[in-house]
Amino acid sequence: MKSPVTSRPESSVQDMFAQSVAVLSRPSPATFERFERRGGLSSALTYVMIAAVVSAVIAALFAGLHSDVTFFGQLLSRLISIPLGFLAYTGAVYLIGRTLFKGTGTYAEVAYSFALFYVPLSIVSTLLGIIPILGWLxxxxxxxxxxxxxxxxxxxxxxxRDQTQAIVTLVLAWIAQLIVAGVIGGLISGLFLTGRVISGN
Structure with a gap:
């Protein structure tokens, strides 16, 4: 069992990128164990915001291809939905793992560990996702x-360490994240519709 941590250092983006390379090139629970206490929630969110900015800028630049989507609409929606979606998912993983299966980690460790693979893979997905046909694959x-x-x-x-427990945790967290994403998406859409009505567009 992990001992409680009273203070947690914060990693730089450069440090987290190097840790991401290690995690992606040597995938195993042991590799994640090496880094999960190298930073806290602040580091994780800073790292996730990089993915959010990349996704937002690319989506905004290609917004002109869709008549019903505005440049600023895409920019703001991605900057809001990506970090909130990450928090919702990792929060659900933490709560479900701790409550149902007596997991012993902290939320900071969960968020930091997930950020190490989520950010680089999300950026790659965003960059390659704009390629017609191939992007979906x-x-x-x-x-x-x-x-x-x-x-x-x-x-x-x-x-x-029980693989079934880990799988069940991820599935339930995914369902919870979908619900939260639906609520967030509805709120963002409502804000943009309200703005259009006020502006007369």
């Missing part, structure tokens, strides 16, 4: 890869 494959790394990260950050 790339996004599907990267989605499967993210599931695999999430499985490893859940085992490490929550000490869920």
């Amino acid at each position: 790339v996004m599907f494959v990267i989605g499967l890869v993210m599931i695999y790394f999430g499985f490893l990260a859940a085992q490490s950050s929550l000490n869920l």
